[in-house]
Amino acid sequence: MSETKLWLRQKIDRRLLLAGGLAAAGGTAIAAGAARGETGHAGHGVAVAPGGAEPPAHNAAHGAMITVGEVDDARNGFDPELLLSEWETGTVSTLPDGRTLRTFELTAEDKEIEIAPGIFFPAWTYNGRVPGPALRATEGERLRIVFKNGGSHPHSIHFHGIHAARMDGVPGAGLIGPGEEFVYEFDAKPFGCHLYHCHALPLKRHIHKGMYGAFVIDPDPARHPDYEAAARSRLLGSPENAGWQEFVMVMNAFDTNFDNENEVYAANTIAHAYAKKPIRVVKDKPIRVYLINVVEFDPINSFHLHGNFFDYYNQGTTLTPTLRTVDLITQCQAERGILEFSFKEHEPGLYMFHAHQSEFTELGWVGMFDVVEAIS
Structure with missing residues (x-):
């Protein structure tokens, strides 16, 4: 053969x-x-x-190829429905120079999680969840991340951003052993849709086991006068941002038998979560998706939206789209971006989104937007 x-x-x-x-x-x-x-x-x-x-x-919609039963969200300690819009903004104080200091606390923890009904995975987590908390800050702030390793292996946090070498979260620069603590500190830049993950070796195992999360830096409108309206629409807490329906989706997968191939695929960990419980959106309000790919063992992942098209901001580091009017984008591991679209001209109904690798879809990475006139 x-x-x-x-x-x-x-x-x-x-x-x-x-x-x-x-x-x-x-x-x-x-x-x-x-x-x-x-x-x-x-x-x-x-x-x-x-x-x-x-x-x-x-x-x-995909031939009834869907997991049967329900995952125990309470046992897991996180709910994929809440993960969509649950931002961790830390605690805020003021530095002597008047700048904002934003402090986050992350703890590594070994934890078994349920990734599909009856399917359990021995994860390594940040704050007991996979993906870890979705950190959100504003461009120009000083960030301080207090990291404690409560796990059984050496771990770190590597941020996709701009920082000093000693804050890089690699062996020799922020890698800490079980029971130890390290403080990462740097300025929030550049603005965009980023991520953080463990950078201990073997890297593929530490990432695959669940040590990753979204890291979003909102643009400071004052720094972008030519695109102030776009910047304000991304600034969490602003009136302009309140007009958007924002979701974070971390595309991930799980090798349940540790043969370096994935058996379960998802966005935000739970297979078929958003197919069984579609994401309800109001048709007249625009939608923004922070999309991040952390799938290990498969070189490419993708996102396809049914019945609609979107603008795409690769890495989220621009205020004008890098792709306009597309219905499919591909991302390699650690690639990420921002999708913006609307169902304003659509009739209400269920609109599918999924990976355009059919295998990924059938093994869990598929969901629905439930478009309605209004949410009571």
Whole structure:
């Protein structure tokens, strides 16, 4: 057998084993029933569960290939619905020179989390959640991040931003052992959609295990007079920003059997979370998505929006789009950007978004925007 055919056979076998393993895990499964002849079909291509009951339309949109059951968010200690708009802004004080000092506290912690119904993963976390807290600051502020390592391995925080070498979070510059503490301090620049992650070795294991999070720096409108309106719309707490519906999505995946290939894919950790509970948005208010890719073991991830197009700001470091009117963008690992779009001209309904690698979609990375006239 050729190497190519052998690789393909192993790939197929791994996915079939995954489906079988999920089915055996507490009654949960990737419901690929249509492929296995376990479901019938109603009209209009809607899959029907055994017994004839039609599932919700959004659950059937990809052939009813969706996890069965619910993840225990309370046990996890985080809710993917809340992660979408839950910003950590730290504590604020004033430096002698009058500048703002914004302080964050992060703690590394070993923690088992549930990533799909009945599927548990031994994660390494920041503050007990994956992804870690979504840190948000304003351009020009002084940032102080107090990092405590409560985990079982050496860890660090590497920020994608501008800072001194001694604050880089790599071995020899901010890497700390279990029980130790380190304080990172630098100015918030440049503005944009960034991330932070552990930079201990082996790097792929520390990132994959869950040590990453969003790091957003809002532009200071006073520094950008030619684009002041755009800058104000991104500045958290401003009246202009209040007119936007903002969400943070960290695209991630999990190698559940540690063979350097992923079995579960998601945005914000929980497979199919936003397919089962679509993200409700008001059609007349614009939407801004801070999108970050931290998937390990797969070189490219993507985001595709159904029935609509968006403007894209690569890295988020510009106030004018780097791509206009697109419905698909790709990101390599650690790449990120800002998507802006609206459903103002659309009828209400469920609009899908997902990775355009079908395998990622079927294994968890898919969701829906539930567009409504108003939210009561």
